[in-house]
Amino acid sequence: GHRMTWKQYHRIEDIYGFLDYLAKTYPAIISVRSIGKSYEGRDLKVLRISNGQPSNRAVFIDGGIHAREWISPATVTYFINRFAENFQDEDDDIKNIDWYFLPVVNPDGYEYTHTADRLWRKNRKPAIARQCYGTDLNRNFGYRWGGKGSSSNPCSDIFRGSRMFSEPESKAVSEFIKNAAANFTAYLTYHSYGQYILYPWGYDNAVPPDHKSLDDVGKAMATAIQQTGGSQYTVGSSSGVLYPAAGGSDDWAKGQGIKYSFTIELSDTGRYGFILPTSFIEPVAKESLAGLRVLASYVNKY
Ligand code: 0X9
């Protein structure tokens, strides 16, 4: 058994217990592995769902890069549960993709928000001088690292780290994606809040050559979300609709050649912000799944 529900936010132990339970219960399609350890020594667990067909494209989905954005791991685990419990009856668009889920990229920060500081954002590795803790993992990825919207001050909430991939968590994600045999066609990273579907580039006001197709996919996802749940999402480039911020995981994934790279800022638009009540978990996750299904159809068409 497991303790997972989507009526509460869960501690890391419950989330990992749930992943392990699924691997045990559905061994033909699900496996779980640790892709590395966090600074404090917690596993970084990735769950893979696949029907094993060698022709499959692959999609990587992560959550919990930022510790306080609790709706993100809750949404990613909801996706996992829906696919796991229903895989044989899913559409071919879902079944013909190798899904990789890392629900909590930053488990140390996530636990810290449960035990000490609900609004903590970064990981928990102390700076060299030890005067402050934590690097913003979404400023630590190695694409145009060190640019706008990132800080060299270890006490800043947007501290970029001492060098690109200085943090075990961002390093593990990048090594896994680079070395996986999987043919990743999409990278989705779930954050909160604001209700945005963002595509590269984030480092500065520029867009990749295929921005038109990213915009089309993002808008199709937003339409599906609105039709299912009613939340309105704004679609655009990160730098254009939000702000420039270099070192994000989305830019790095795009730089690796992953076609559909999106940061999705989940609900809400600011009434509750990071402290989203638990009654939002199911509706937010459910409408997000409608967006994910649209993404899957584009992945299979590409
Ligand atoms: O600033 C961020 O890291 C993200 N917003 S959040 O409120 N969740 O912190 C947006 C990241 C967008 N992508 C890039 N700037 N690369």
Ligand code: ZN
């Ligand atoms: Zn975030």
